[in-house]
Amino acid sequence: xxxxxxxxxxxxxxxxxxxxxxxxxxxxxxxxxxxxxxxxxxxxxxxxxxxxxxxxxxxxxxxxxxxxxxxxxxxxxxxxxxxxxxxxxxxxxxxxxxxxxxxxxxxxxxxxxxxxxx
Amino acid sequence: xxxxxxxxxxxxxxxxxxxxxxxxxxxxxxxxxxxxxxxxxxxxxxxxxxxxxxxxxxxxxxxxxxxxxxxxxxxxxxxxxxxxxxxxxxxxxxxxxxxxxxxxxxxxxxxxxx
Numbered sequence: 001x002x003x004x005x006x007x008x009x010x011x012x013x014x015x016x017x018x019x020x021x022x023x024x025x026x027x028x029x030x031x032x033x034x035x036x037x038x039x040x041x042x043x044x045x046x047x048x049x050x051x052x053x054x055x056x057x058x059x060x061x062x063x064x065x066x067x068x069x070x071x072x073x074x075x076x077x078x079x080x081x082x083x084x085x086x087x088x089x090x091x092x093x094x095x096x097x098x099x100x101x102x103x104x105x106x107x108x109x110x111x112x113x114x115x116x117x118x
Numbered sequence: 119x120x121x122x123x124x125x126x127x128x129x130x131x132x133x134x135x136x137x138x139x140x141x142x143x144x145x146x147x148x149x150x151x152x153x154x155x156x157x158x159x160x161x162x163x164x165x166x167x168x169x170x171x172x173x174x175x176x177x178x179x180x181x182x183x184x185x186x187x188x189x190x191x192x193x194x195x196x197x198x199x200x201x202x203x204x205x206x207x208x209x210x211x212x213x214x215x216x217x218x219x220x221x222x223x224x225x226x227x228x229x230x231x232x
Contacts, residue, residue, distance in 0.1 A: 034219070043209065043224045044163075091161055095220070107153070107213075107220060109163035 003027055004096050006110025013084055013117055021079045021113045023094030030098040033077040035069060038091040038112075050077050074098075084117040091115075121145065122210050122223035129228050131200045138185070139195040139226045141210030147171075149215035152193040154184065157207040157225070166208075169193060200230045 005024045013019050023033055032051050036044040048064075050056040050071035058064045066088075068080040081088055093112040123142045131137035143152065154166040169177045169184045177184045185194040197204055210223040 043222045046219060049219065093161070093163060095163075108165070109155075112161040112163070114161065 004030075004094065004108045004110045006094050006113060008113055009111055010114040011116070013115070015085055015117055016083055018080055018082045019084055019115060021081075021092055021094075021115075023077045023079070023096065023110045025075050025096050025098065025108070028098050029074040030077070030096040031074065032097045033071055034095040034097070035067075035077075035079050036093050036095065038093065040091075044093065047079075081115065084115070086117045089115055089117045120223075121221045122212055124210055124223035124226050126226045127224075129226055131197075131204075131228065131230055133202060133230055133232050134199055136196060136198045137200055137228065139197070139208050139210075139228065141193045141195065141223060143191050143193060143210075143212050145191075145212065145214050147214040147216050151213045152184070152186070153211040153213070153220065154182070154193075154195045155209045155211060155222075156204075157209060159206070163209075167195065197228075202230050202232060204228060205230045 003026050007022055011019055034049050035047045037047050038044050046059050047062045048056045048058045048069050050069050052071050052074050056069035066082055071077040091112055091114050094110040096108050121144050125140055150171045152169045156164040156166055167177050167179045167182045167184050169186045176186050181198045183196045207225045207227050209225045211220050213220045
């Protein structure tokens with residue numbers, strides 16, 4: 001079964017509103033969570049890395065005030081797209097690292113969230 | 119320089135045939151891991167197979183095998199006995215010990231023909 005739950009799986013919002021996306025690890029403690037963005041027919045681009053209890057580390061070119069990341073517990077990280085605009089429309093997906101043994105090498109992904117800003 | 123190179127934007131394969139998806143990588147680390155993921159149209163990323171740089175044997179997982187040629191820095195994915203459900207995007211990825219972040223290639227779109 002799924003070990004990482006991400007929701008919502010899709011969302012449509014109006015320009016100027018904020019959208020929160022949750023990424024939850026279900027059966028292990030996620031020490032690190034990664035947020036990616038994927039435009040159509042392109043690869044995954046890392047946006048930020050978050051460690052539980054500390055501030056997220058953003059990749060170059062990613063606006064930290066626009067994409068707020070909170071990793072308040074070992075099982076939950078949230079990405080909030082603030083004041084969304086149509087150009088923020090994309091597929092957002094989280095990846096989780098943690099666990100022990102061989103499973104640690106798999107780095108589980110959430111199911112992804114397709115955001116459309118109208 | 120690209121860390122992960124996938125040179126095949128699209129591939130076709132006949133059902134029940136085998137197919138090889140190419141992946142080359144660039145790193146100066148001695149310790150690294152290579153991954154392959156499948157992404158169907160639904161968007162989820164499905165882990166397929168992992169190869170560690172120190173693994174002497176090629177990784178295999180069911181119908182998936184990884185043809186690891188360390189000297190050539192290649193990590194091709196071989197899918198045997200293709201099925202219609204294998205039609206998807208396939209991404210090669212690498213995690214370097216020094217970098218600790220996974221870098222993805224641009225992907226290869228595989229279409230299985232009945």
